[in-house]
Amino acid sequence: MSDYSQQYDELCQEIGEAAKLDSIQQLLEWDERTIMPPKAGAYRAEQVSLLAGLIHERRTSPRVGELLDSLADSPLAADPHSDQGATIRVLAREYRRDSKLPQALVVELSKAKVLAQQNWVQARSSNNFPLFRPHLDNILRLMREMADTIGHAGSRYDALLDYFEPEAKTSEVAAALSALKDDLAPLVAEIAQTGRHPKMEILQRDYPIAAQEEFGKRVAKDIGFDFDAGRLDVTHHPFCCGMGPFDCRITTRYDQNFFPSAFYSTLHESGHGLYDQGLRADQYGLPSGSYVSLGLHESQSRLWENMVGRSYPFWRHYFPELKKTFPALGETPMSDFHYAVNDVQPSLIRVEADEATYNLHIIIRFELEQALLSGDLPVADLPGAWNEKYQQMLGVVPDDDADGCLQDVHWSAGLIGYFPTYSLGNMYAAQLFDQAAIELGDLAEMFGRGEFIPLLNWLRDKVHRPGSCYTAPQLMHNICGESIDHRPLLRYLRTKYAPLYGIGH
Structure with missing residues (x-):
């Protein structure tokens, strides 16, 4: 040697x-x-x-x-x-x-x-x-x-962002989010102008917690989460925690009268867990066995939560079983349920926001935490600044701080620089989903048959196994032939919402 x-x-x-x-x-x-x-x-x-x-x-x-x-x-x-x-x-x-x-x-x-x-x-x-x-x-x-x-070169935020999105600069992230916001705002306005709304009471019926847990675990297992190397528990704010090559913990929180809360947080954290479980165990702790960035990590959770879990073919497969599990659904048509879980409505709670408005929640936090870190925004003024930005950007104002500036755990955990990775993840997810469809064929048909492992295997090969051998932009270029681009996300959203709200593609 x-x-x-x-x-x-x-x-x-x-x-x-x-x-x-x-x-x-x-x-x-x-x-x-x-x-x-x-x-x-x-x-x-x-x-x-x-x-x-x-x-x-x-x-x-x-x-x-x-x-x-x-x-x-x-x-x-x-x-x-x-x-x-x-x-x-x-x-x-x-x-x-x-x-x-x-x-x-x-x-x-x-x-x-x-x-x-x-x-x-x-x-x-x-x-x-x-x-x-x-x-x-x-x-x-x-x-x-x-x-x-x-x-740092004048921006404290750069130094902290680097821990979550290595080598990224605040100015670059701000530019990407600004471009996304410029195209999202007209889409959200266009949907609002239709005046259409799904029957949201469908999601607010009696959904017993034990049955929610069983159903959520069943779906997590179907998409590939290995419960022999992981587990699902309850917490105040859902998270995923990898603590060894064969020990990945995911968490959720339940609301007996609101089905999406636990189900979609379980899918979201399962997406994180699939990434952790897809990293090479023999390289654990080394860069070659570690995730490349939080943006790529969030791309996995948002892809499984939304592009798979809110799709029509997904529910075409699972809805018959859902109705058997929850009698409160009665004779509810599957199309009504699918419409309800894809409702677009400005809201207060980030983790329950729809796909069209979700990134506006992130932009608010991105702007606020930069101001907090620089000292331009005193902590005492945070509740008022939070409410003002929600009024400006989403047209809603929380009744209290629990649903306002206290809703997320991140700042208490010192995770300043984390929030923008959610939006980077949304953009990465749309690009990856497009490329997977090119290479694998009709993903919708697969989901309708309950076949999710081909997509997982593709992600394992392209995203998980390379670890941190490439930077996030390099890895995306290797997979998709391009760096981050918000336009695939906008195409995906318009394609989804066009038939639901009667808007143009």
Whole structure:
């Protein structure tokens, strides 16, 4: 074995140990957000922050830096897109960024996030923004310090966005979202002008929670989620958490009188889970076995949730079983149910928003969190700013902060820079769906027969298995021959809504 091979193996060993520690941290955080008793919260923050410090110490150790320096010009790094080349390239980039952060800051921020998330649950349930305000102030203070310590070219947001969408710039994301907004607004207005509305009471009948869970798990299994390597649980805000190559946890929340809430969050998180389960287990913890970006990760969840799960062929297959499972549906025609789950209506809650207005929710958060991070928007003014933007962009205003600025967990978790990846994911999903149809044939016919594995296998080959051997733009170009483009998403939406609302394609 050459010296370079030995050094590479040592590097993988060091990073692999850090990945094991990270998986333990993920397990603790999953436990906290699902079944941990409330009084355990303060000590959980101590546990998680200790692990965060150990992980940071191992990933930024001088020895890791020495190995990366030695391997940078080695034959193993010659092909930047090979497993070895990508591992060296990506780890070196992350090392340069993360080694600037003092361990004390990493520990303090990790502890603050855990405590803020626990506080957010209380604040939202009691509609008490003042209770949450000091925690958000502290999170933002630490995130500013983190961004300034890493360094940036004038935009703190760039430094944080990089953790979710590597190498992306705020200006580029803003341009993509602006182009999307310019074409979405006329579509939403055109639909509103028709005055048409589905029978939404169909979705608001009695849907027993136990039956919802059984049906949701059945569909998740049908699309490929492996319950021998994962599980479904209940939480305040649905999420997916991978804590090992064969341990992927997805969560949902149930409303007995609103079917879409749990069903579509289960499909959404299953899409995330399919990506995690599709990564190469023998490369776990290394870039070649890790997702490339949150935008690509969100493309998987949004594709399965919407382009598959809200399609007419999907419900042509599942609706007979749905009626047997939920007697409240009675003689409801399948077309009425399909129309209801594709209702377009400006609303307050992001996770329950329709596909046409969803990205407007994201743009609001994208603009607000930039202003919060820069300090242009004081935290005390957030509720008012939130309500004003909802009035301007969607024409609705929340009655309280629980359905307003407290509705999402992200800011309490320090996930500033995450929100725009949802819209990037929507755009990526439409491009991937178009390409899959070109290469696989009639996807609608497959869905109507309950055949979802051909699409999953295509995504596994094209998106999951490459890991982070390419950047997100490079991977999309390899698959679709183009970088991000909002026009396929607009074509998809117009094609779906034309027969439902009588609008032009």
